[in-house]
Amino acid sequence: MSIALAVPNLLGNEGQYLQECISTTFVSSVGPFVDRFAAQLSSESGAVDSAVLCSGTVALQMALEGLGIGAGDLVLCPTLSFIATANAIHHSGARPWFIDCAAQDWLIDLDSLEAEIEAKTELLAGGIRIHRATGLRLRAIMPVMIMGASLDFDRLMQIAGRYDLRVVVDAAAAIGARASGGRRLCETGVDAVCYSFNGNKTITCGGGGAVSSANESLIARIRHMTTTGRVGRDYDHDIAGYNFRMTNVQAAIGVAQMERLEQFLARKAALAQAYAGLAARFDQLSPFPTPAGGRSTHWFSGFWLSDPGLSDQEAAELSKGFRQHMVAAGIDLRLFWKPLHLQEAHRGAPAGRLDIAEALWQRIYPLPCSTHLTEEELEQVLAAAECFWRAPVKGK
Incomplete structure (x- = not known):
């Protein structure tokens, strides 16, 4: 399924x-x-x-x-x-x-x-x-x-x-x-x-x-x-x-x-915590950042490929492999948003230096985060992700 x-x-x-x-x-x-x-x-x-x-x-x-x-x-x-x-x-x-x-x-x-x-x-x-x-x-x-x-x-x-x-x-x-x-x-x-x-x-x-x-x-x-x-x-x-x-x-x-907003937000926070826990077990990964001030909604949660030792090309290839692995396991994982300055529709708009976004966007992995995702489904997602990152020699 x-x-x-x-x-x-x-x-x-x-x-x-x-x-x-x-x-x-x-x-x-x-x-x-x-x-x-x-x-x-x-x-x-x-x-x-x-x-x-x-x-x-x-x-x-x-x-x-x-x-x-x-x-x-x-x-x-x-x-x-x-x-x-x-x-x-x-x-x-x-x-x-x-x-x-x-x-x-x-x-x-x-x-x-x-x-x-x-x-x-x-x-x-x-x-x-x-x-x-x-x-x-x-x-x-x-x-x-x-x-x-x-x-x-x-x-x-x-x-x-x-x-x-x-x-x-x-x-x-x-x-x-x-x-x-x-x-x-x-x-x-x-x-x-x-x-x-x-x-x-x-x-x-x-x-x-x-x-x-x-x-x-x-x-x-x-x-x-x-x-x-x-x-x-x-x-x-x-x-x-x-x-x-x-x-x-x-x-x-x-x-x-x-009427159920607070219930939804609590479940979103729990999913974010579960994915952060998985990311913490791997040196190459980090959870999505949560700014210190205020309350975030954790609309999407997951983790990202934070290994600074990988070139952009290596990170892109590794990320592609992870997406293919998750899809084969029956789990929806897509490319994250392509930065706006790279979109044909807005080419030529004024822009500053955009190095962070260019290096980051293909390293971001939003994982299933429906508010009624079952614990069984969550375990399936976590197990599939861990299987990939436990395998030897990732991007090196």
């Missing part, structure tokens, strides 16, 4: 709430579950309000557009991320500026980010900061909470304040995360926090996304933009808006999922 990387856990009230949508005929973009889900997200995030939308990518795009960011603007973001991060910036009309990840936690390297700003931008009259090589205005930072890991929000906001930048957090996999001191994400001073509810996320709606914010007017603006710009009950529209709303059916699943 094949063990998938991540499948949705739908063993709660999902079926009951979906039947309620059907029996009441509220299956489209209006209905009580839409409001309930938005309220749950706001409470979890420490937000004044939340807009629930059709995808996580759209959530990022709408957060940027709601803040007035678009054509002629640059948005700093990490290169080690799923492509939706850069795509959302592109769809807003802005361009991404790729920054390397930090070796110790894989999050955007704030030292590198600040050095890049200092070296490659200048402040013009009127407070406009431009990127010298492109002439584009520097407007925002979009950090990514990779694997659901908590950011250094205090340092991030200091940098944003110094350079007058907006902060839109790509928290696609970070529902339930906390900043240092136990703060909820929207209590950190950021402009917006954006979630994804794709089928492989800790909380799923089958699809969908959301923007949560402490700025009530921003959420009102996003709702207006994503509801075709409709004014009042008649068919009057004051802008060329979008139809990017989440349906009541999707929200019903989300409401049921949120």
